[in-house]
Amino acid sequence: MAFSEAVKATGRQRLIIAGLHTEICLTFATMQALKDGYDVLYVTDAVGGRSQVSHRTAIERLAHAGAVPTTALAVVTELFRDWATPLADPAREVIYWYFNEIPKHTDQVGVADAEKAAAAQGVH
Numbered sequence: 001m002a003f004s005e006a007v008k009a010t011g012r013q014r015l016i017i018a019g020l021h022t023e024i025c026l027t028f029a030t031m032q033a034l035k036d037g038y039d040v041l042y043v044t045d046a047v048g049g050r051s052q053v054s055h056r057t058a059i060e061r062l063a064h065a066g067a068v069p070t071t072a073l074a075v076v077t078e079l080f081r082d083w084a085t086p087l088a089d090p091a092r093e094v095i096y097w098y099f100n101e102i103p104k105h106t107d108q109v110g111v112a113d114a115e116k117a118a119a120a121q122g123v124h
Contacts, residue, residue, distance in 0.1 A: 004036075014039040016075055017067075018046035023058040030067050040067040043075060073098055 007015070015038050019025030026047045033040045042062055049055030063069055070078075076094055080087075 013037075014041065016041045016043065016070070018043040020047065022047045022049040022055045027058050027062060030062050031065060034066055041070045041075070042067050043072055044069045045071045 015033050017026060017029050017033065017040055019027075019029060026042055030040050030042050040062075042059075044059055047055075049058060059069060073095065076091060076098075080091055082088075
């Protein structure tokens with residue numbers, strides 16, 4: 001409740017949300033924010049599901065509910081209205097880091113190999 005009150009106190013109407021698990025953390029927070037009248041963007045590549053199906057189903061559910069999907073790179077770049085500000089260079093460093101790191105990761109969103117192995121053995 002304290003978090004909700006702090007968000008209300010900002011007076012902002014648009015929220016950018018990410019979470020640990022798409023179908024749990026992200027979905028619950030986003031659905032409540034929509035119910036409370038906020039415009040919500042959710043960062044699809046800053047969250048993952050327990051499986052690809054879980055992740056993608058939650059992403060579709062949120063879009064159908066009225067939230068807008070976005071990506072981490074889009075959030076960083078859209079926050080800047082004027083790239084001539086003193087903060088532009090630090091932002092570019094983040095963007096270039098992202099461009100260097102993203103190829104190191106798979107393009108599939110889902111469960112890590114260790115979690116897949118644990119699930120196959122029935123370990124939760």
